[in-house]
Amino acid sequence: MKLATLAELNAERAARRPVILVTDVASGEQRLVKAKDIAADPLRNELSAQLRMGKSGMVEAGGKRLFLNVYAPTARLVVVGAVHISQALAPIARSLGYDVTVVDPRTAFASPERFPDVPLIAEWPDVALPPLNIDHYTAFVALTHDPKIDDPALLHAFSRDCFYIGALGSRKTHGKRAERLRAQGASEADISRIRAPIGLAIGAVSPAEIAVSIMAEITAALRLPPKQQEEAA
Template sequence: MKLQMLAELNAERAARRPAVLITDTANGEQRLVKVADLAKDPMRAELASHLRMGKSGMVEAGDKRLFLNVYAPTARLVIIGAVHISQALVPIAQSLGYDVTVVDPRTAFASPERFPDVPLIAEWPDVALPPLNVDHYTAFVALTHDPKIDDPALLHAFKCDCFYIGALGSRKTHGKRADRLKGQGARDADIARIHAPIGLPIGAVSPSEIAVSIMAEITAQLRMPPKEQEAAA
């Protein structure tokens, strides 16, 4: 790989922007496709598919055999609320390779004893979230049922282009939440991004079952094309 290309790739990775290095296996020629240039690339469908899956691999394009080396940021999960569902959700997300952070200003809930081996921030969202650099490769879930905590956290998530935003609560509860958020400047498009009630509708009852439904929905949002997501909803 040429030094300039390597420098560009390293810059994209440092900024948590995905990229694909395409290598022609016959002659070794390479080109780098950044996510900002994906839409105009002649191989955009194939590249988008591999980026969505986070998988490198061989493809054929015309008479060429190309190896796609995918560089995708590690997905992150920010959980607002150190509640029972969160205790079940953390190990599931970690087993899937997510970097997980739990935020809850209530120190009675946000204790290392309840959440061992996971970054735990016992601060209010306006203090805890900005340093986390929440971005497009972040899934964001609000689980406290407390508007004083969940609402400012969701307003922050709207600004950060998270690939998934979910919030606990019934449809009635979410309707009230939507009204509150709009009163604080949220747009209809922002509200529409919230998955609420959170999780896939699998009839989940216990905290562990709800955690499974949440992680399944997050996975679908990350991996499935939009049309397939709509069909599965």
């Protein structure tokens, strides 16, 4: 790999932007494709598929065998609300390779005893969230049922282009939430991004089952194209 290509690759990775190194197996010729350029690339279908899987692999295109080396940021999960569902959700997400952070200003909930080995921030969202540098490779869930905590957290998530945003609550609860968010400047496009009721419809009842349904929905958002996500919902 040329030094200039390596420097460019490292810069993209440092900025938590996915990048794919395309290598012609026969000639050894290489080129770098940044995430923002995938849609216009001749290999956009192959590049998009490998990036969704988060795996490198061999493809054939235009009569050539090409190796696509995928460099994707580690996915993160930010959970607002140190509740029972979060206690089940955090270890599931960690087992799937996510970096997990739990935020809750209520210190009675956000305690190390309830969340061993999980970073906890016992601050209000306006203080806790900005330093986390939430980005597109972040899944964001709001689980407190408290508008004073969940609403500002969701507004922050809208501004950070998270690949998944979910919030706990019934359709009626979500309708009231949407009204509050509109009053605070959220657009219809923002509100439409919230998965609510949160999680896939698998009949989940217990906190652990709800956690499984949430993590399944997050996985679908990360790995499946939009049409297949709709079919899975």
